[in-house]
Amino acid sequence: MSEHGPDLVVAGAGGGLVGALRAAELGLDVVVVEASEHAKRGNNTAMSTAMIPGAGSRWQREQGVDDFPSRFVDDVVRKTKGTADVGLATALAEVSAPLVEWMADHLEIPLSLVTDFAYPGHSALRCHTVEGRHGSVLLDHLTRAVAEHPNIDVYAPARVTDVRTEDGRVSAVVVTLPDGTTDEIPTPAVLLATNGYGADHAAVAQHAPEIASAVYHGSEYSTGDALAIGTRLGAEARFLDAYQGHAALSKKAATLVGWATVMHGGVVLDSTGRRFGDETTGYSEYAAQLAARPGSEGWLVIDREIHDRCLAFTDFRQTVESGAAVWADDAAGLAAATGLPVDAVVDEIAAVGRYARGEDSDPFGRNSFEHEMAGPYAAVAIVPALFHTQGGLVVDGHARVLRTDGSPIDGLFAAGGAAMGISGHGASGYLAGNGLLPALGLSFLAADAAAASLDMQRTSS
Ligand SMILES: Cc1cc2nc3c(=O)[nH]c(=O)nc-3n(C[C@H](O)[C@H](O)[C@H](O)COP(=O)(O)OP(=O)(O)OC[C@H]3O[C@@H](n4cnc5c(N)ncnc54)[C@H](O)[C@@H]3O)c2cc1C
Incomplete structure (x- = not known):
């Protein structure tokens, strides 16, 4: 030097x-x-x-x-x-x-x-x-x-x-x-x-209040130092309300369950046992949607095939190895394992099967269910998270x-x-x-x- x-x-x-x-x-x-x-x-x-x-x-x-x-x-x-x-x-x-x-x-x-x-x-x-x-x-x-x-x-x-x-x-x-x-x-x-x-x-609450109550799952050193230094020097700042959220952080393990689960055909249920949107629009925006549901938490439901396909992800592997997934042979069993209302879970999983087979269309507009889920099913309790601004x-x-x-x-x-x-x-x-x-x-x-x-x-x- x-x-x-x-x-x-x-x-x-x-x-x-x-x-x-x-x-x-x-x-x-x-x-x-x-x-x-x-x-x-x-x-x-x-x-x-x-x-x-x-x-x-x-x-x-x-x-x-x-x-x-x-x-x-x-x-x-x-x-x-x-x-x-x-x-x-x-x-x-x-x-x-x-x-x-x-x-x-x-x-x-x-x-x-x-x-x-x-x-x-x-x-x-x-x-x-x-x-x-x-x-x-x-x-x-x-x-x-x-x-x-x-x-x-x-x-x-x-x-x-x-x-x-x-x-x-x-x-x-x-x-x-x-x-x-x-x-x-x-x-x-x-x-x-x-x-x-x-x-x-405080800065998150000011700029992106919709996600302020979610778990923060990012670097503890992300304290806005560059923003402070740059603006002191006269720099402009933009898009301060923009953030990457994620709707699938494991509640139990605090690890990422990941959205490959959804893209392979999985669905998200809220604490009433109901789906509430088209999950394939994106995991980032789904975080605030999940945060706005009763209890601000939900369950990601997959089957064995989706589970196996997601093992390529270290985060997913760690999530299931932590014991965060509960398994059941059928929808009623899954309701019992998760504590969700049985009628809602049975109804939703049957409906998702119809959408996947093309017999019915999803009222939320989701048109991609990669495959039709079949028991045994797994569910992971999820909470919404903020990853970074x-x-x-x-x-x-x-x-x-x-x-x-x-x-x-x-x-x-x-x-x-x-x-x-x-x-x-x-x-x-x-x-x-x-x-x-x-x-x-x-x-x-x-x-x-x-x-x-x-x-x-x-x-x-
Ligand atoms: C679970 C998770 C999964 C993600 N997956 C993806 C993905 O697959 N693809 C993708 O594009 N994005 C992903 N993201 C987002 C991605 O991680 C971030 O956008 C990206 O890593 C940000 O990089 P960075 O260099 O800005 O910050 P960082 O990687 O956090 O690095 C910033 C560094 O600066 C240090 N630092 C802070 N303040 C100071 C200071 N004043 N002086 C000196 N050092 C300082 C910090 O300690 C840190 O080491 C994910 C985020 C999370 C949380």
Whole structure:
């Protein structure tokens, strides 16, 4: 590192590590500052299901999946009802396939395309993932690559608490250590990758009250630091009401049951034993719908075949291994095992069978029941959860943080939950993978932009 400090400071060792690795590959000296000693297990990237969209990847071509960035953007526009920032969605869709291919080729992360089911809202099979479909595996690969790279130093535990500017350009970051002392690192560029404000209950209650009573299932360090730092520097913030919810957190095990259950044909019953909507619209918006039902909890009902197909997910496996699923041979038995009203459960499961066989249409409009469930049935008690917030600092397609007048703050970048996402407003615009794509993709784009800007400065000096 030069006496003037690193070329880039990355605040946050989640998706931000992609920015550190990309920048280091481009020859930059990088320091990663991470607030938590336990980020490898506790941040959102580590907690995730590791689904990363890539539109037009080589894995898709191998599987004959016809996909391309504008198709992905169309899906984003449809899911967000036209409210997402199309410029940002386009930049992320365009980088999505190069990103996953770079991660496989340059970081040696074994990725594959998920082909056994499609997540709601994606018109093509485009989610790529790692072994076990768990973010801890993804983050292990990223931290291994960081540890191996001579151009990257990691400073942890230490919290980025401010960014200094001179003449409108980033000049240093202020770091606060656990003993309260502060340190200042001179640098011309900072990538804020500290996630959103999901752990700040008051901020969630203010911006997304519909989900404020739900369980928060995300990083405890998501306290909105980037938002505070960026707005102090004059940055604009948008989509603060946007969030990723999930309707299927196991009540007993506090693990993710997962929505593959639903996409394979499972259904959600509320505490009266009744379905209350089309589950396939999306797990994110279903969280607030479940939160609004009596008792704010429900049961996810599947059968043996769905159970077996979902074992590919580490989270699902852990859920069933914890004993969170109750089993019964038939619907009446399931009612007894769950304590739900027997008439309602028998009636609902019979109705779902008719919808699956095409003998009747679902009054909620669900038209995809992948297969007709048959006993034995399993049910898992579920509660709605908030995973992370999706609003944040306004960025352009190079991850540059913008002021309210649209001008970039030179040297300031944001990614992931720190930046505004591409999910529009509320919960319903969230497409699976659109948490990690802004986290990894904007970090990648920020590194490219930081390197280009450094090149320009070196050429002109
Ligand atoms: C159970 C679950 C499943 C999910 N599955 C998926 C999925 O399959 N696909 C998908 O796209 N999204 C998924 N998500 C969402 C996804 O995990 C997040 O959108 C994404 O990981 C956010 O990345 P990030 O880098 O912004 O935040 P994080 O991964 O949380 O990283 C931020 C880091 O910054 C650190 N930090 C915080 N403040 C500071 C500070 N001031 N200074 C220094 N460091 C700081 C934190 O400790 C943390 O390590 C899931 C989320 C959950 C909870």
